[in-house]
Amino acid sequence: MKYCSHCACELDFRVPDGDNLPRFMCNHCGTIHYENPRLIVGCLPFWEDQVLLCRRAIEPRHGFWTIPAGFMENGELVEEGAMRETREEANAEVEIESVHTVYSIPHINQVYMFFLARLKNLDFSPGVESLETRLFSENEIPWEEIAFSSVKFCLESFYRNRSTASDPAQLGHFVRTGKKS
């Protein structure tokens, strides 16, 4: 961030009065440009003891498996965003049961929120961002081909104790291991 998006003047990066962190500030119009983490919302769609995964048709992690999820948009509820992504990536309709996973990745300023979501029917298919969509039982999950640490955490939490809607949300975060998230 170099220029003010309101008046096009150059920005400073310094601590505003009464704050304790440096922000991008415009000395011309006075606007402070805060930067905050983004929220990625999605569903863990299940059918009996199976879960619905999507094989990614886009980067990052092209060809790897994920659950339907994406950046939350302005103007929607968290659960609406999660259902929208499930429609877009898997053409699937779900009923949201509970907040299943909250997972932070601080070094890239991202927070993931995944919902436990019951598939309404078996009418699903790949959206434009997916190569393939299918149901997996626990012993079929392609653990080495899961796209993201947040999704792995979500699936492990689900199968550890077969999550239900009456369970508390699982709270996790990325731990550096030398591998990418």
Added chain:
Amino acid sequence: MKYCSHCACELDFRVPDGDNLPRFMCNHCGTIHYENPRLIVGCLPFWEDQVLLCRRAIEPRHGFWTIPAGFMENGELVEEGAMRETREEANAEVEIESVHTVYSIPHINQVYMFFLARLKNLDFSPGVESLETRLFSENEIPWEEIAFSSVKFCLESFYRNRSTASDPAQLGHFVRTGKKS
């Protein structure tokens, strides 16, 4: 948003190729400036059957009661942000127990996440953004002087069934009633 924060050129507002929503786009350097909801994180600090509230020393809702919460910062975990706000606004140390409340306010692009958090001790006091901090039993809660709908939802959820760490997160959202959130 009028000018590109990377190159200072004027922005268009249109749908990028492969997208389905209009975005602020720079025709000069090609940057797409996405806008997404912001996450407000906080704690519902409790001690036995009492909860810790803070009376706001700042706008909006100066003089009204809230729980310690604020915008999540880049580079932190959700639970770290909630604990930081609890220190800043109430000089209180807590142990995070669970995700208690997830509450969307879509017309202002905000998502609230509040944690059920056990006070480690009774050593708390107002931070610079608070006029007063004190413990309330259920029958003492100043329901008509609660600052925000998200906080009212959180407190009502807590007392409806005396929340514990093994409960699922409460999922809610702002409902227009003619009153402000």
